[in-house]
Every structure is written in C-alpha cells, then in structure tokens.
Amino acid sequence: MRGGDTADGASAHGAVGHGAFGRSGDDATQDGEASSDDLAIALAQVARGDEAAFRAVYDRTAPAVLGIVRRVLRDPAQSEEVMQEVLLEVWRSAARFDPAAGSATAWIMMLAHRRAVDRVRSEQRAAERELRAASMPVAYDEVADAVESSLERERVRRCLDGLTDLQRESVMLAYYGGYTYAEVAGLLGVAVGTVKTRMRDGLIRLRDCLGVG
Amino acid sequence: MRGRLMPRRVAWSRLGSLRLAGSGLARGLRPEGRRASGSDLHTLVGAYAMDALPTAQRAAFERHLQRCEQCRDDSSALREATARLAAAAAVPPRPELREQTVRAAALIRQLPPAVADEPARGRAARLASRPASAVRGRPWLAVTASAVVAVLAAALIALGLHLNSMQDRLTATEQRDTVIAAILTAHDATMRTAHVQTGGTATVVMSHHMRALVFTASGLTSLPPSKAYELWLMGPAGDTPAGLLRPGRDGMSGPMVVRKLAPGDELGLTVESAGGSRHPTSALIALVTLD
DSSP states (O other), rough: OOHHHHHHHHHHHOOOOOTTTTHHHHHHHHHHHHHHHHHHHHHHHHHTTHHHHHHHHHHHHHHHHHHHHHHHOOOHHHHHHHHHHHHHHHHHGGGGGGGGGHHHHHHHHHHHHHHHHHHHHTTTTTHHHHHHHTTTTTHHHHHHSSSSSOOOHHHHHHHHHHHHHHHHHHHHHIIIIIHHHHHHHHHHHHEEEHHHHHHHHHHHHHHHHTTTT | OGGSSSSHHHHHHGGGSSSSSSSEEEEOOOOOHHHHHHHHHHHTHHHTTTTTTHHHHHHHHHHHHOOHHHHHHHHHHHHHHHHHHHTOOOOOOOTHHHHHHHHHHHOOOOOOOOOOSGGGGGGGHHHHHHHHHHOSSOOOOOOHHHHHHHHHHHHHHHHHHHHHHHHHHHHHHHHHHHHHHHHHOTTTOEEEEOOOOTOOOOEEETTTTEEEEEEEEEEEOOOTTTTTEEEEEETTEEEEEEEEOOOOOOOOOEEEOOOOOOTEEEEEEEETTOOSSSSSSOOSSEEEHHH
C-alpha cells in the first residue's frame, strides 16, 4: 500500500499542469494547518458555551461559509440567512465535531455546502436553475475575478487549472453550482458514469495539488 | 513538507487508494470498500463529497460509509479539498450579521457530546435519521435541531433589524425574544412548514402545552405599500386577526408570536390592506392545521 502510495503520488503530481504542488504552497499549507488546529480548539470551547470562542469561529469561517452558500444559492439575502443558520448549527453541534474525522474547516464547510444544496433542492426552482445552467460557464471566471483576491484563491485556481476540462467542469458544476451528478451529466452531455469518475478523480487531483487530506 | 503534517494525517495516508494512477482512475481500491455494495457505490465518493448525490442516494451512501472505513477516510480527505474550494469563494459578511448570530446562539441549547457507545463516525447518519424517527404519525415533526436553528436565524434577523431601528423598543423586543425562546425550546415543541401559494414558505413552531406558536416566513412575494400579509387564527368560534406581517426586502417575515390557541384552531394567511382587516377579505394563501 505504501509503495503504491508513493508511486501513484508521484504520477499524480506530475500530472498537475502548473507544478503548483510544493512550490509557494508550502507556507500556505502550514498556515492552513495551524489555523485549522486553532479552529478545532475554538470549537471545543464553543461546545462548552464559550461566546468569545464562537465569535472567533465566526470570524474565521463566516466569509467562506457565506461565499460557498452564495455560489450555490445566488440570492444574496437568502445566502446571509443560510450563513447564519450554518454558524448557529456549528454552535449547537460543536460537541459533535470529531477531530479524528477531518479538519474543523472541512466539517463547517460541509455543513454550509450541504445546507445550501438542500435549500436549493427543497425549493425546486427548476425553471430558474435551467436559466442558471445556461450561464454556467461564468462560474469558473467568477473564481478568478472574485472580490478578494488572495493567495489561497490563486492557489485553488491554479490547481483547478491542473484538472482536465471535464474534471474541472464536473467539480465546478457540482460544488459551486450545487447540481447533482446526474444534472451535471445532463449539462455537460456526457454519460452519468463518466461524470461520477471525473468528480472523484478531479477531487483527488485537487486534493493532491492543494496538499490537503 | 509531508514530514510536518499533523499526526491525524497519518490515517489519511491510506488514501494511497485514491491517488490517481496513470489512467486517471484510482487504483488499488481496497476490496473491503467494494464488497459491501459494489464498486459503483465507491465511485460515488467524489459526488458524495460535493453533496451531488440525490437525497435518497446520499442516505444510502451514508449507510455504506458506516460499514466502510476506507470510504469514510476517502470522503473525509475529499472534503478537505472541497473546503478549500469554499475558502476560495469567501466574501466578507455584512458586519452586523456577526452580533445577530451571536445573539441567536445564546438562545440555542447546545447538543451534548456523542455518547461513547455511538461511534462518532456515525454522527452524520445518526443526525440524518433523527427527523424520520421523530415523526409521530401525523404531519407534525418534533422540532429538529436545524428547524430550531432556521427559525431562530429568521427570528434574529428580524430582531436585529428591529433593534437597529427602534432602540426604545428594546425591552419589548427582549420580552418577545424570551417568549420565542420558550416556545422553541418547549418540551413539546413541534414544527410544520407550509407552502405559501403566492410564493414563499411559512414555518410554524408550536407548543401545545403553552398554547402558543412562533410563525416565520421566508421568500414571501413583496407587496405594494397599501397591502400587508395578515395571519388569522381560524377556529370553531370564528376568525381572529393574529398579526400583520411586513416582509423585509428579502421576503423574510416574523417572528410572530401567536398565543391563546384553542382546540380546533388553524392558522391562516391572507393578503389584506396595510392596516389589517377584522375578517379575512381575500383567499387564503396558506393554512396550517394546529391540532
């Protein structure tokens, strides 16, 4: 297993277009590690009802929560509401966060993304989503042009550049668009099975490029 | 760089199974990962990590996750990648949302830690199964965590707007706050949502014991200034006005506390003139049975 790990890892890195892995990313990863650790500690304090810790968690995560919710929902007012719901859910279930199962950031972003997706689905705005789908290619540019440019954003963008077109489109439509894999297959005009594997492989490559997980 | 990773990362090095092979497909998936429900299920790990599975399939995959440690590790690792996608989309929230959220949190009872005999990894599946088990054979659900959170978020957004504009109403608002919290956390609190025919969703959290409910709505269609939404308690004894709603710019409305509920009452919503009416003068656009 370990041997395969190394060999496969090497080929994966080689496949990343811009060679971002292991370059400027190292420091960013270290920062990410440290802050993710802090966040886990803050969550433990939140679990004991610590309001100051909750403010810290809010400051650290609310922008990303709002960002991803807004990418999925589009509607700014509704997105603010969902962002608050997510942070309140974090407050409520902080004691259930399991550090062994992943980082605090990943846990909170999962709550955020899932809630946004569920909101979209429950409202079944089929017609509206058809319209959105028509303008979907915009999504990728939005990542590049979004308001606050940052090292992180730049790094993610470079890693996305390292995916194949189909992997990237599948990941973008699913994660930022909030579409199911079947919907993504329909939008891209490819087989459902193909989309499933592209989603998985795209995320694996993204993970390797970002040096996370 | 790898050497500086935190210890918990060691577990994830097993993700060798998910490294890309030359073919672009993962190689060496552990047989255990496949045996339970077939390789097709395991292929879904990417879609799962992006919440791109239809709801029913998500539940099935989570059942699979409980049996497949490798799959849990894989999906955790991919969640780390998606979290970075979220971070890359970050936008600063409006500053006032922070204190609103903190204020709301103070009203929410926190969950205790998972008990020892429940594997923490089963957390998601356990939470997911809770609403279904709470069904009591009628449309009411015991108030679920996220329902309380959703209602409170709606409530606090409304309260926040209120506080900003009317400082002298603070005491009244605080009192209402307390009543809302009491209803939402009542031992017999139940929730129902209803579709508003003209657009939007109404959410009612009710305590039979307190004979009171909290009403909120979201996504309401905006009305001309001459009109308002009006709530009605509609019971055997007739219709009683239960409050005027003025949706904010985002179609959010409430929270509205309605008290003195009587057996057989239903909660209705109509559009009336801005000052309200003594009796409903237009068709019901939402009706919630309260028994």
